[in-house]
Amino acid sequence: MVPTISDFENDSTAGSLPTHTIYDLLSHRRRRAMLRRLDEHESPVSLSDLSRWVALGEADSDGDGVRSERLRNVRISLYHVHVPKLSNAGVVAFDRAERTVELLDDGRALLHRLEALDPSSEPNEHGPST
Template sequence: MSANSHVSPPQTIFDALANGRRRALLSLLREVDEPIHVSRLATAIACREAPTAPDDALDARIEEVLTSLRHVHVPRLREAGLLAYDRRRDTVRRRSTRSRTEDRLVAHATAGDGRHDALLDAIAHPRRRAVLSALADRTDPLPRADLAALVAARTSGRDPDAVAPADREAVLVSLHHVHLPKLSEVGLVAVDGDRVRLSGEAPVDAACFRAVCEVIGVDPAAFGLGRDVVSAPGN
């Protein structure tokens, strides 16, 4: 199978969903059909984050949230194509993504109560998604060095044989110290010495993870999930 057999949507979508404040913003937008002022969103998010804060502390948090929405989170979500921003009115509204598959992922990711946080953080990085897709193509555990070559190829669009040794080594180091521990923490991979395999078990929220699998092109059966049609929450 070629290095490019699994095609992920833009990294910006995964970046957007990896942040809890952005997920809260999208969750609020799911509740309304009309554009909503950014200041109203800031107030709602601040109240969610600090429901028992005294008035003066809450006011300060609202201002901090408002600044972060205007300068960080709204631009990031707009870049990902998940919302439209009217600069003159300072309002935002929800937008559908480029595909129903991505819409279902966004719906599941923003419908929870925080239980998705660890999963969405784990799959946010392209190397970690490449690990899952590479392992899903294999029935036997992979040596770390072989996995690093596949991950380097999939994230660079090159054939594994064309990956320079230095690039492969850099990926290997990052897998060892960062990415495999992160995936192991959420139960997606199992590491046995030098060899790595899929855990064969899905995270707690199977519906959300099915949507993740559908988007990144990984067979959910590799995690013990059936090939059920994935529907968005409420459908």
């Protein structure tokens, strides 16, 4: 059975996020990749490591390597767009001084939603281990 929006409106695993926010947060592949990577770690992950991991995943899917320009672009977009968006929604904690990101409980709930929406999606296995 294919999930519908109404399936998620009454789902108690969603945390406190409204359905439209969930879809918005999951709409970009960089945010999905970040959430999956953060879920693999108990402690905060440096923005540098997270950027490198996301860039490697994109390079694999695009069929080319990670160039310094791609890594720079990913780091900038994570810092200025994607991490703040997830932080403002309360799914990650972002320590600007330390430049670290940590997954919160609502972030884990968001990942459960992602798995329900796309059970065939696999986490990127090509990123660097941290």
